[in-house]
Amino acid sequence: MTVRDLRSTFSDEVMACAELEQDPLFHKIPKSKIPYYVSASLAKGREAAAPYMGKNIRELCQAEGVRYEITNRSGTFHNVSFRAQIDFTKNPPEIIIFSASLAGMGPAYREVTGAEEEGTELDRLIDIHLAHEFYHYLEYKSGKFTNEELEPIEVFRLGTFFVKRSTVVKTSEIAAHAFCKEILGLPCLPNVLDYVYLIRSNQLSQKQFEQQVISWKSWM
Ligand SMILES: [Zn+2]
DSSP states (O other), rough: HHHHHGGGOHHHHHHHHHHHHTSSTGGSSOOOGHHHHHHHHHHHHHHHHGTTOOOHHHHHHHHHEEEEEEEEEEETTTEEOOEEEETTTSSSEEEEEGGGGGGGGGGHHHHOOOOOOSSSSSHHHHHHHHHHHHHHHHHHTOOOHHHSSSSEEEEEEEEETEEEEOOOTTHHHHHHHHHHHHHHOOOSOOOOHHHHHHHHHTTSSSHHHHHOOOOOOHHO
């Protein structure tokens, strides 16, 4: 089965589940609440995208005064590698894209988007990461991060009166993916690219991925 045949299974809900599963507190989310976190996060991202539809993300950054730097240096901190980040300690916030980390993603981009033309993949991948970080900028600017706007989950309870709650941080990522998909007109959430890349570079088998999709679907 090719990725293109699989594309019908890449619903936004399924790929949002893929992201949600990576939340550090995922095991604390009641199964019955998963559809809520998925739908509410996707809705936030889509809503935020509405005023910017069809706009060029680099021009948008410029218009908002958001600086961005595309660098070749490695985005590895404490052994975790980042493709992009936004630095809120700068005023205005600054987006950094680690372009070396995107270099191998061209074929995945072409496969997922069906783009025929070669040579522009890196620019489009940069746009995807800019759009994602731009959503975090909008959250920052509004003072409302998606995870803080959605219901918290209970992480610990002692007796009747002491309850510790926490937000689901990955909901902000799901919303950023949805925002990115909308404003760039992508066929699916951009985290599909990561999975296609892993499959094509033999770091994940297609079978494993298909099994994951089945379980993600069952949560919705
Ligand atoms: Zn993010």
